[in-house]
Amino acid sequence: MALSTEDIKKIAHLARIEVSDSEAAATLTKLTGILGLIEQMQAVDTTGIVPMSHSQDLVQRLREDVVTKTNQREEFQKIAPVLGNGSTERAVNNGLYLVPKVIE
C-alpha cells in the first residue's frame, strides 16, 4: 500500500499533531517502511490462529461495584490548565473546567 503526503497530513490532523511539509516527507518514508514490514508479516499463513488483542495472554479482572473515589475536585482544579493569553489563572469556573467555546 502506497501512502501519499496527503495521507500523512490527514492522519496528523486526525491526531491533532502539527506536521510541517518537511516533517511530512520524512514521516512518509518512515511510515511506508512500517507498512512494508506489515505487508511482509501478512504473507505468513495465520489460518486457525486466534487474533490477539493484547500482548499478555490474560483475561480482564473485574472490580466490585463499590464507590472508592471521593470528591477531589479542589485538588484537581488546582492543577487545571491555565486560561492562557497571558493569564496564569486556572481555567475553572463554579466547579466547571473551561475550554474555548464549543457549539455545533
Added chain:
Amino acid sequence: MEWEVVIGLETHTQLQTNTKIFSGAAVKYGAEPNTQACEVSIALPGVLPVLNKEAVNCAIKFGLAINAEIAPRSVFARKNYFYPDLPKGYQISQFELPVVGKGAVTIQVPAVGKHPAYEKVVNITRAHLEEDAGKSVHGAVEGMSGIDLNRAGTPLLEIVTEPDMRSAAEAVAYAKKLHELVQWIGICDGNMQEGSFRCDVNVSVRKKGSDKLGTRREIKNLNSFKFMTQAIEYETRWQIETLEDGGTIHQATVLFNPDTGETRAMRSKEEANDYRYFPDPDLLPLEITEADKARVQAQMPELPEAMKARFEAQFGLTSYDAASLTASRELANYFVATVDNGAEAKPAANWVMGAISAKLNAEEKPLADSPVSSEQLASLLKRIADNTISNNAAKQVFEAMWNGEGEVDAIIEAKGLKQVSDTGAIEAIIDEVLAANAVMVEEFKAGKEKAFNALVGQAMKASKGKANPAQVNELLKKKLTT
C-alpha cells in the same frame, strides 16, 4: 411512486450501577459539577481503567433477556476523536468483538385507524459496553464553554438493531418495548429526561420492492417517544420529497428541533468520521464463562413474555389482558400481589387495568404512588366476592380509599354501603314495588320482558342500591311466575 422507509435504532442505555464503568467514582445524577470526576474520569496521565463487574452483569442480563449470543470473549477498543467532554481523546467502547451478539425482541405495534395491531420481531445486531462522555455547559463565561465530567465514564450499553422497522409506529413500539425491558430486568432506570435512555434513529427511504438500502441520515439523541414519532415522520417526508424533486440524500447526522418539528443536518464535518478503532491496550479481553451466565441467569426475574403466558395459563386471562398487565414489571407485581392477598384473578385484572390505571393516568402518577395498595384493593375485591357490597358500591368505596378516607370495611360501614342479602328484607321491598307498579306487572305477564328489568330497577332504587341484585332478580322472578 410508492416509497418505503427503513429504520434502525441505536439506543444508549445507562446502566444502573453505583460506580463508573472503569473507576470507583460515583454516578449519581444531579451532583455538583465535577464532584464525581475522579482522576480516571478527567484522564490524568498514568491512570488505568478497571472494569466494573456490575456493568458486565448488566450486559449479560440483557443478552439473556433477548436470547442473544453472549461472547465468551469480547474486546474493548478505543474510538478516537477530539471533543472537550472527552478528555482522553478517545472513548473506550467495543468494536469488532462486542459482549452481546445477535438476538431478537418481539414488539406489539398498536392499531392505527383501520390497520389492526400486529406483532413483529426486531432483530438485534449487537450490544456493546462503553463509557459515556461528559457534558458541555454554555453561557457561564463569555466565549468559553464549561465542562462537567461527572457523567464521563458512566457505563452504557449501546443496543443496535438491524434496519428492520418500516414505520415510525414500529420504531416507537420497539423503543418502548426496549425501554420497558431494560427496566424490567433492572439494568437501567429508564429515565429519559435525565438521559438514561437515548435513541439515535437511522432513517432511509427506498422504492417499494427494492432490496437495496437508501442512503441513511441519523437522527441523534431523541429522548422522548413523541419526538421520535415526529422526527421520523418529518425526516421520511423530507427524504421522499428531496428524491422526488430529483435531489440526492447525503449521509448525515441530523438533530430534531422540538419547537419547529423539523430535522436539520448538523454542520457537516470537514471529513467523514474516522475513528481509527483499535484494541485498548489498557484492558485485557473480557471473558464470560458458562458459569458466569448461569450465575446471572439465577438472578434474572421472570421475563414479560413468560409472565404473560403464565397469567393466561394460571389465571385464565385473555392474551390481551395478560399483555396489558405485563406491560411493566410494577403493574405485573401489583396484580400478582393483589391476587396473593386473596382477590380473584379476573376481577383483580379488571380493576388494575381499569380503575387503578384510569386514576393514575388522570393524576399522572406512577403506580408506586398509588394511594390504594394491592392489599387494600384485594380487601375491596373480597368484599365484592363475598356479597358484602355490590360492584357499584365498590366503586364508591374505591373512590373513598383513593382519597385517603380509610380502610375498606370502615368506609362500607361509614357510608352504609353494605348490601342487603337478607331474603326477608328483599322480599318486603319487592312486595312494595309490585304493589306500587301494577301496570308493569301486567305488562310483564302480557309477555313484555322489558317490564321485568324495569321492576328490578325499581326494587334496587327502593333499596337505595343496597339490595343484592342477583337475589332481587331471583326473588322477583319467583314472585311473578308463581
